[in-house]
Amino acid sequence: MLRTQSGLRVLGAQDLPEVLDLLAADPVRNVFVDYRARLTRLEPRWLGGEIWGWFRDGRLASVCHAAANLVPAMADEEALDAFAGRARKRGRTCSTIVGPRDQVEVLWDRLSSHWGPARELRWQQPHLEISGSSDVEADPLVRRSEASDIETLYPACVAMYTEEVGVSPEWDGGRDLYRARVAQLVSRGWSFARYEEGRVVFKAEIACSTPHACQVQGVYVAPDRRGEGLATRGMAAVVELARREIAPVVSLYVNGHNTAARTAYDRAGFRQTETFATVMF
Incomplete structure (x- = not known):
């Protein structure tokens, strides 16, 4: 199968092993996206949306859950720019953007002028284990x-x-x-x-x-x-x-x-x- 060398694409069932391998690098903080990937096997009809993958040099580097919630995982600024771009084109279908603060801040910076105003911004949410x-x-x-x-x-x-x-x-x-x-x-x-x-x-x-x-x-x-x-x-x-x-x-x-x-x-x-x-x- 032809694989994306660099860039964003919508992931499908064939990508599940690679998604799980990526999320396993930080399985506790990524538990929501990991759970959703396992539960739905990346099938859009079960997701109620999509999971996007950002590829770099032919390898999956970041993902973003885009359904009822927009949730980035393992995303650097380059990936977040790509995710925000797709989110703008797709239009807002989610009720929240949630995840590690540094990633959510970048997404909201790119999306606020298109999706705003937000009902509430909660920037200080300690993640505990x-x-x-x-x-x-x-x-x-x-x-x-x-x-x-x-x-x-x-x-x-x-x-x-x-x-x-x-x-x-x-x-x-x-x-x-x-x-x-x-x-x-x-x-x-x-x-x-x-x-x-x-x-x-x-x-x-x-x-x-x-x-x-x-x-x-x-x-x-x-x-x-x-x-x-x-x-x-x-x-x-x-x-x-x-x-x-x-x-x-x-x-x-x-x-x-x-x-x-x-x-x-x-x-x-x-x-x-x-x-x-x-x-x-």
């Missing part, structure tokens, strides 16, 4: 959610999303789609929560996973139970369960201004390895 046991005792009441928990779990998921994103996931007819996403995470065994008296007081989900790592999302403590250490001990439980049954390294990224969450993650044993950024539309 833990690859060993937590520093605190795990909460024994945190468990995997089950199908029978969804009626109780769903309101907490809506509350977390609305508080974090600033818009309800049910806005503009999104309820069925978001509820299906919650049910999907439960069915995969990726939802963890502490249930008390018919409600959720702590929860977290695994957003994506590969053989190398998984990424946590949706961490939430009921407002009237904050300050009790539920997040610290709850995250210790999530780390214990995830590392034993899902992936050896647990990661997440958090808003820099969220000092309560950052304190909880630090106490649970997470350590910063990168700074991420998110552009939200």
